[in-house]
Amino acid sequence: QVQLVESGGGLVQAGGSLRLSCAASGRTFSTDAMGWFRQAPGKEREFVAAISWSRNSTRYADSVKGRFTISRGNAKNTVYLQMISLKPEDTAVYYCAARGGSFLSAVRGQYDYWGQGTQVTVSS
Numbered sequence: 001q002v003q004l005v006e007s008g009g010g011l012v013q014a015g016g017s018l019r020l021s022c023a024a025s026g027r028t029f030s031t032d033a034m035g036w037f038r039q040a041p042g043k044e045r046e047f048v049a050a051i052s053w054s055r056n057s058t059r060y061a062d063s064v065k066g067r068f069t070i071s072r073g074n075a076k077n078t079v080y081l082q083m084i085s086l087k088p089e090d091t092a093v094y095y096c097a098a099r100g101g102s103f104l105s106a107v108r109g110q111y112d113y114w115g116q117g118t119q120v121t122v123s124s
Helices: none
Strands: 002-007 010-013 018-026 033-039 046-052 058-060 068-072 078-083 092-099 118-123
Touching (some): 018 033, 033 068, 033 078, 058 068
Parallel strands (some): 010 118
Antiparallel strands (some): 002 018, 018 078, 046 058, 068 078, 092 118
């Protein structure tokens, strides 16, 4: 099993920045791709960004390109999501996810492990 714990969410004004962290523990050797998803009230959970440990490749949703950056820590246990120029429509619960294999899937069902989520609220 892999445990994922997100942190760093909060309330920020439009145009502001936040950095989310995801700490992984357990059988992290069984995972390669790490992703961030988000879910706004009344909406489906949607893909935000993903990164591969082995390839250090990244993938982003069109809605966040140029504003969000996914990165990894030196050890294979932390992933970050730096968010700048935040908009009210970025308001959501943000979830960290992990999957085996290096393919940077944008499909929720292809991720094996999930964190509990952290709330990000952007005020206008």
